[in-house]
Amino acid sequence: xxLEPRQRIQKAIESSExxxxxxxxxxxxPAPKRFLDDLRTxxxxxxxxxxxxxxxxxxxxxxxxxxxxxxxxxxxVTLRWILDELARxxxxxxxxxxxxSYLNPLLxxxxxxxxxxxxxxxxxxxxxxxxxxxxxxxLKSALDARGLALVQLVTPATPRERLRALTAASSGFVYAxxxxxxxxxxxLPAELADYLGAVKAxxxxxxCAGFGVRERAHVELIGRxxxxxxxxxxxxxxxxxxxxxxxxxxxxxxSA
Amino acid sequence: xxxxxxxxxxxxxxxxxxxxxxAAGRFGPFGGRYVPETLMAAVTRxxxxxxxTLRSPEFERQLAAELRDxxxxxxxxxxxxxxxxxxxxxxxxxxxxxxxTGAHKINNAIGQALLAKQLGxxxxxxxxxxxxxxxxxxxxxxxxxxxxTVYMGAVDVARQAPNVDRMRRLGATVVxxxxxxxxxxxxxxxxIRDWVSDxxxxxxxxxxxxxxxxxxxxxxxxxxxxxxxxxxxxLERGGLPDAVFACVGGGSNAIGLFxxxxxxxDVRLIGVEAGGRGTALGDHxxxxxxxxxxxxxxxxxxxxxxxDGLIHETHSVSAGLDYPGVxxxxxxxxxxxxxxxxxxxxxxxxxxxxxxxxxxxxxxxxESSHALAGAKRWAKENxxxxxxxxxxxxxxxxxxxxxxxxxxxxxxxxx
Numbered sequence: 001x002x003l004e005p006r007q008r009i010q011k012a013i014e015s016s017e018x019x020x021x022x023x024x025x026x027x028x029x030p031a032p033k034r035f036l037d038d039l040r041t042x043x044x045x046x047x048x049x050x051x052x053x054x055x056x057x058x059x060x061x062x063x064x065x066x067x068x069x070x071x072x073x074x075x076x077v078t079l080r081w082i083l084d085e086l087a088r089x090x091x092x093x094x095x096x097x098x099x100x101s102y103l104n105p106l107l108x109x110x111x112x113x114x115x116x117x118x119x120x121x122x123x124x125x126x127x128x129x130x131x132x133x134x135x136x137x138x139l140k141s142a143l144d145a146r147g148l149a150l151v152q153l154v155t156p157a158t159p160r161e162r163l164r165a166l167t168a169a170s171s172g173f174v175y176a177x178x179x180x181x182x183x184x185x186x187x188l189p190a191e192l193a194d195y196l197g198a199v200k201a202x203x204x205x206x207x208c209a210g211f212g213v214r215e216r217a218h219v220e221l222i223g224r225x226x227x228x229x230x231x232x233x234x235x236x237x238x239x240x241x242x243x244x245x246x247x248x249x250x251x252x253x254x255s256a
Numbered sequence: 257x258x259x260x261x262x263x264x265x266x267x268x269x270x271x272x273x274x275x276x277x278x279a280a281g282r283f284g285p286f287g288g289r290y291v292p293e294t295l296m297a298a299v300t301r302x303x304x305x306x307x308x309t310l311r312s313p314e315f316e317r318q319l320a321a322e323l324r325d326x327x328x329x330x331x332x333x334x335x336x337x338x339x340x341x342x343x344x345x346x347x348x349x350x351x352x353x354x355x356x357t358g359a360h361k362i363n364n365a366i367g368q369a370l371l372a373k374q375l376g377x378x379x380x381x382x383x384x385x386x387x388x389x390x391x392x393x394x395x396x397x398x399x400x401x402x403x404x405t406v407y408m409g410a411v412d413v414a415r416q417a418p419n420v421d422r423m424r425r426l427g428a429t430v431v432x433x434x435x436x437x438x439x440x441x442x443x444x445x446x447x448i449r450d451w452v453s454d455x456x457x458x459x460x461x462x463x464x465x466x467x468x469x470x471x472x473x474x475x476x477x478x479x480x481x482x483x484x485x486x487x488x489x490x491l492e493r494g495g496l497p498d499a500v501f502a503c504v505g506g507g508s509n510a511i512g513l514f515x516x517x518x519x520x521x522d523v524r525l526i527g528v529e530a531g532g533r534g535t536a537l538g539d540h541x542x543x544x545x546x547x548x549x550x551x552x553x554x555x556x557x558x559x560x561x562x563x564d565g566l567i568h569e570t571h572s573v574s575a576g577l578d579y580p581g582v583x584x585x586x587x588x589x590x591x592x593x594x595x596x597x598x599x600x601x602x603x604x605x606x607x608x609x610x611x612x613x614x615x616x617x618x619x620x621x622x623e624s625s626h627a628l629a630g631a632k633r634w635a636k637e638n639x640x641x642x643x644x645x646x647x648x649x650x651x652x653x654x655x656x657x658x659x660x661x662x663x664x665x666x667x668x669x670x671x
Contacts, residue, residue: 055565055566056436056566056567057436057441057445057552057553057567058445059292059444059445059448059449059452059553060292060294060449060452062449063435066435066436070435070436073566078564078566079564079565080564102551103290103551104550104551104552104559104561104565104566104567105564105565105566106565107549107550107551107565108550108561108562108563108564108565109565129292130290130291130292130551130554131290132289132290132291132292132293132296133293133296134280134288134289134296135288135289135290152293153292153293154293155292155293155294157293157294157295157296157297157298157455157456158293158296158297159297162296166293177293177294
């Protein structure tokens with residue numbers, strides 16, 4: 001029996017040996033023609049892949065992803081282009097994929113159309129950084145109808161009593177931001193273990209932590225407390241430098 | 257967004273009864289809180305702070321004293337007989353250009369700075385386009401004793417150098433934003449990023465009636481003093497106007513001027529957007545006239561974006577109107593038909609600026625000149641009307657831009 005897309009994400013994270021690796025790339029960066037090849041390579045190593053939909057105003061992102069988003073937009077990368085590229089590929093991906101997008105491109109396409117095209121393109125879920133739980137119902141019901149995940153983010157600033165509602169609303173996994181701030185600035189807060197423990201305790205589905213993960217030591221540290229780690233800016237920088245993303249991701253695997 | 261006639265009437269009654277924004281921070285369908293989870297606790301704290309503080313007698317007393325003794329309120333209501341003669345109307349100007357630092361922005365800046373102090377903020381961040389809100393924030397932070405960082409697009413830093421110097425002289429740190437379009441929109445993105453990195457200690461002093469709830473409400477409440485004063489001043493001088501005009505970028509001076517008149521059903525309220533140099537996307541900033549509902553900078557409102565949902569760059573000769581979004585309450589007022597929104601082009605605004613200088617000896621800001629241009633057009637179609645125009649700021653800041661457009665007087669001198 002085939003799994004729903006959101007169950008596919010959850011299973012991929014749960015079945016990883018050691019902490020799961022969730023890899024992020026900005027679609028079409030550094031070059032649109034490389035997108036499907038890069039995605040294929042990354043999906044062979046990672047347990048799940050987040051594809052960043054470039055947006056004109058990435059207000060929750062650090063400088064790396066601002067730069068990659070702008071470069072991708074300048075080369076014509078849009079949500080429609082990403083869905084078309086994914087739909088035309090002639091190979092299976094080694095891992096489930098999620099689109100990480102600010103809300104306005106999703107609104108512009110329309111939620112119904114978004115959900116059906118996502119299914120056709122083989123997308124399994126969405127992460128929307130400017131859509132908090134309180135405003136998420138219209139998108140969530142459109143995605144639910146197709147079995148697609150809407151991943152909720154929690155942060156160290158999230159009050160403990162709010163964690164339960166957010167983790168219960170999340171599907172696929174729960175995205176735990178590990179430091180207050182934008183992506184890629186590095187450094188882990190001292191109270192990390194407490195916070196991640198609280199998220200884990202509140203959640204019935206896997207928890208993945210991200211923002212600032214750059215090296216194996218980060219993966220090992222975070223992986224002791226949660227089910228997976230998200231690698232964003234560091235991977236985008238690897239792609240930007242023209243290095244091998246698969247080799248970089250393998251280097252992050254704890255005691256691999 | 258179309259709303260049926262009976263529903264419009266019901267929504268207007270609800271608005272007049274003070275039911276908007278509602279508990280979800282919405283004005284009908286518009287508004288809300290579209291912020292990263294990192295900011296939700298800060299936004300909720302601010303909402304709580306606004307609820308407990310804004311209407312407290314102690315805060316009201318403190319704010320009233322600052323508005324009177326430091327800002328210089330009430331500002332004058334000026335009869336403009338020569339403009340009236342030319343337009344065939346009875347014209348009054350609400351003189352926010354006479355407020356401290358030269359524009360209505362100070363009403364909001366001092367109010368929020370006092371609130372931030374009360375709520376225990378350690379520092380303030382603000383964004384600015386042309387620099388008026390930056391200067392107002394720098395001055396207000398100096399007044400209440402809080403450090404202030406102002407984000408300003410690198411393009412604006414270059415073209416508004418005198419305002420950058422004013423901000424620094426007033427003690428603010430000015431950060432030139434090199435990302436995005438390097439104007440107001442990028443400055444807001446960057447101010448939000450700063451706030452995201454320290455939501456506990458940092459207070460974001462937003463400059464217009466935009467952003468996530470409770471900002472559109474908070475800014476409206478702090479700017480509503482403009483309309484309250486103007487309405488009382490007009491009643492002392494012969495009665496309510498037939499029509500009220502204000503320019504609309506983000507929309508803070510317009511919402512502040514209009515609010516006191518919303519219940520006066522015979523008073524036409526007209527917002528004037530920047531028509532720029534043409535009707536193509538990218539040539540104007542006429543969000544309400546040409547935009548679609550969307551989400552930017554924390555709220556659901558009318559917005560200028562392309563078919564892929566990417567926010568579009570805008571144009572206006574006036575930096576203060578050069579913004580692709582608009583406050584959610586304006587989107588609501590348009591949807592229920594209580595306020596009409598029209599546009600004035602760059603050329604019309606420039607002509608209105610010259611005419612106001614010549615006729616009344618007042619140099620209005622380019623933003624305010626859009627309101628004058630809209631009022632003039634309406635006056636010609638409605639002879640003998642009594643008209644109030646919100647003169648939101650003074651035009652001294654626009655001198656570098658105006659240098660590219662010789663006044664008619666200079667043309668005559670040359671000829």
